[in-house]
Amino acid sequence: MTQPELKEYLKSLGAPAFRGAQVFEWIYKGKTDFRDITVLPEVLREKLAENAAIGTLKTLVVQKSRTDGTRKYLFELADGNTIESVFMKYKFGNSICVSSQAGCRMGCAFCASTRNGLARDLTAGEIVSQILEAEADTGERIGHIVIMGSGEPFDNYENVSRFLRIVNDPKGLNIGMRNITVSTCGLVPMIPRFAEDFGQVNLAISLHAPNDEIRSSMMPVNRKWGIRELVETCRAYAEKTGRRVTFEYTLVSGVNDSDAHAAELAALLRGLLCHVNLIPLNKVSETGLDTVPRARAEEFRQLLEKRGIPATVRRELGADIDAACGQLRLNAARKKA
Numbered sequence: 001m002t003q004p005e006l007k008e009y010l011k012s013l014g015a016p017a018f019r020g021a022q023v024f025e026w027i028y029k030g031k032t033d034f035r036d037i038t039v040l041p042e043v044l045r046e047k048l049a050e051n052a053a054i055g056t057l058k059t060l061v062v063q064k065s066r067t068d069g070t071r072k073y074l075f076e077l078a079d080g081n082t083i084e085s086v087f088m089k090y091k092f093g094n095s096i097c098v099s100s101q102a103g104c105r106m107g108c109a110f111c112a113s114t115r116n117g118l119a120r121d122l123t124a125g126e127i128v129s130q131i132l133e134a135e136a137d138t139g140e141r142i143g144h145i146v147i148m149g150s151g152e153p154f155d156n157y158e159n160v161s162r163f164l165r166i167v168n169d170p171k172g173l174n175i176g177m178r179n180i181t182v183s184t185c186g187l188v189p190m191i192p193r194f195a196e197d198f199g200q201v202n203l204a205i206s207l208h209a210p211n212d213e214i215r216s217s218m219m220p221v222n223r224k225w226g227i228r229e230l231v232e233t234c235r236a237y238a239e240k241t242g243r244r245v246t247f248e249y250t251l252v253s254g255v256n257d258s259d260a261h262a263a264e265l266a267a268l269l270r271g272l273l274c275h276v277n278l279i280p281l282n283k284v285s286e287t288g289l290d291t292v293p294r295a296r297a298e299e300f301r302q303l304l305e306k307r308g309i310p311a312t313v314r315r316e317l318g319a320d321i322d323a324a325c326g327q328l329r330l331n332a333a334r335k336k337a
Contacts, residue, residue: 001125002165003172013051015044023048025171030136032056055125057083057133073134077102077126081119084149085130087138095144098130100160101151106185107220108206110250110281110289113150122151124162131173145175148183148204154190164198177201183248188225188233195237204246204277205234209256210264218255231268238273245274251297252281253290262300266307276304276311 001009007020019040026037034040034048060082061074069089076082081102088095104111105118131142145167147153153160164180167173177200184190185206194203207227209215215222222230234245247269251257269276278301281291292300297313304311 002162003169009052013044013047019044021171024169027054028132028166028169028172030132055123055129057126057129059133059137062137071134071138073130073137075130075133077122079120083122083126083130085134086149087134087142090144093143094138094140095146096131096134096142097146097148098127099149099151100127100147100153100156100163104151105155106152108185108208109218110208110252118151118155121156121159124159124166127159127163128166128173131167142173143175144179146181146183146204148181152185152187153182154184154187154194157190157193161197164201181246185219185221186225186230187221188230191233191237192240195240199241199243202243202246203234203237204248205230206250207247208250208252210261210268214256214261218252227268231272234274235272243273245272247274247276248279249276250279250281251292251300253292255289257292257296257300259303262303263307266304266309269309270307274309276301276309278311278313280313280316 001024003021003024006024007017010020010023011017022039023034023037026039031037032054034045034052034054037045040048055078057075057077059073060076061072063072065071071087073085073087074082075085083099083102085099086097088097099113099122101121102119103117104114107114127147131145135142147160160182164177164182167175167180168177177198181202181204182194182198183204183206191203194201206219207215207230208218209222209227212222212226212228215227237243238245249256249265265276278297280294280297281289294313294316301311301313
């Protein structure tokens with residue numbers, strides 16, 4: 001629940017609204033049992049324990065990098081579905097990549113998260129619980145969020161919206177909107193709505209191709225909303241919000257990594273307030289696709305920058321603990337089968 005909803009809920013139990021604010025605050029201080037919220041009267045604590053629950057996730061696997069502090073989690077939901085989250089350490093502070101759905105129905109060719117399709121949407125509570133569990137495990141504060149785990153955030157827009165309001169609430173996790181990034185594969189009609197609702201949250205677009213032919217072969221969503229419509233919608237977003245758009249571009253050997261592809265991508269994005277994040281493919285054996293050497297990724301970056309498009313090659317974090325995003329969940333599904 002958001003803080004206003006929790007206030008209304010406490011009023012329905014016969015308590016004053018300020019008790020809802022107290023419950024909200026202590027949940028996001030890490031309390032998982034109403035009986036431990038000692039600022040509440042004992043009678044109210046018992047009533048809450050009888051009528052409500054503070055949701056938690058079951059941690060099935062934690063992979064810890066020996067090199068950079070990255071931790072990768074496989075969490076189990078109450079219904080047995082599983083999701084992944086990744087805790088990452090940077091110079092600017094700790095960040096977490098969270099999932100917004102159990103599985104995904106977008107069908108991107110290179111992604112492990114979509115191999116078994118969509119199981120269901122996550123609730124706002126299940127998304128925020130990934131952060132609370134990681135903070136409890138590491139004992140460290142998380143100040144940045146990327147919604148780039150399994151699932152398409154704009155396909156679960158209402159729950160993602162509630163999540164954003166909860167983590168931004170000063171009595172919640174008090175994480176600034178500018179410290180949050182939402183990544184979409186390109187559900188074009190949702191981008192103007194997102195600009196209106198959350199103009200300060202960073203937008204990342206999973207682009208991965210410089211033209212319709214390649215993008216449609218990799219990403220079925222492109223057959224509904226073509227690459228030029230997507231990019232023009234991003235131009236309108238940048239003009240409205242004044243915010244830079246990040247384009248995620250996974251480099252796949254022999255598919256989208258040539259010099260000509262770099263030139264075509266630069267031409268597509270010319271004049272747009274943007275940044276390209278180049279990602280050497282995390283190999284997933286089921287896809288049959290191959291990655292590029294990091295040296296080639298750096299060459300591709302230089303080709304873009306010579307044409308006026310700022311770009312970076314994503315830093316490899318946790319390389320010693322797992323391959324692609326979605327692999328832990330995929331492996332768990334295989335074991336169940």
